[in-house]
Amino acid sequence: MSVMRPELIMKSIIPVVMAGIIAIYGLVVAVLIANGLSADITLFKSFLQLGAGLSVGLSGLAAGFAIGIVGDAGVRGTAQQPRLFVGMILILIFAEVLGLYGLIVALILSTK
Numbered sequence: 001m002s003v004m005r006p007e008l009i010m011k012s013i014i015p016v017v018m019a020g021i022i023a024i025y026g027l028v029v030a031v032l033i034a035n036g037l038s039a040d041i042t043l044f045k046s047f048l049q050l051g052a053g054l055s056v057g058l059s060g061l062a063a064g065f066a067i068g069i070v071g072d073a074g075v076r077g078t079a080q081q082p083r084l085f086v087g088m089i090l091i092l093i094f095a096e097v098l099g100l101y102g103l104i105v106a107l108i109l110s111t112k
Contacts, residue, residue, distance in 0.1 A: 008079055014089070015071025018096050022060045022067070025103040029056040032110045052106035059102025066095035 033049045074088030 005079060008075075008082075011078060011085055012075045015067055015075065015092060018092050019064055019067045019071070021096065022063050022099040025099050026056055026060050029053060029103065029106045029110065032107070036110065048109050048112055052109040055109065056099075056102045056106040059105075060099045063095055063097075063099035063102075066098060067092060070095055 029052055033053060036045070036049060070088065070091045074084065074091070077084040078088060
């Protein structure tokens, strides 16, 4: 599509960038969990860290799936009808919020 419409190249990269942000959420939580590890950790703290990892991981999986579906259809639709770009961005933001909610829950769990 970028061969026929080269002005759409930067608009087509936005879903890829938003999917990369989800990976950064997971990296932040992984660093927090790794810093909290010690030899004398309690079972309660271990389960909190497991829950933090699962929350950011599963919400990141759902957000990545949603961003992939919306990004695919949105980029194809934007190439045919440029008015769809704003709607695609709004739906991508709502999909990104799923991952952000997982990050917030993971931060709450890992700070207890």
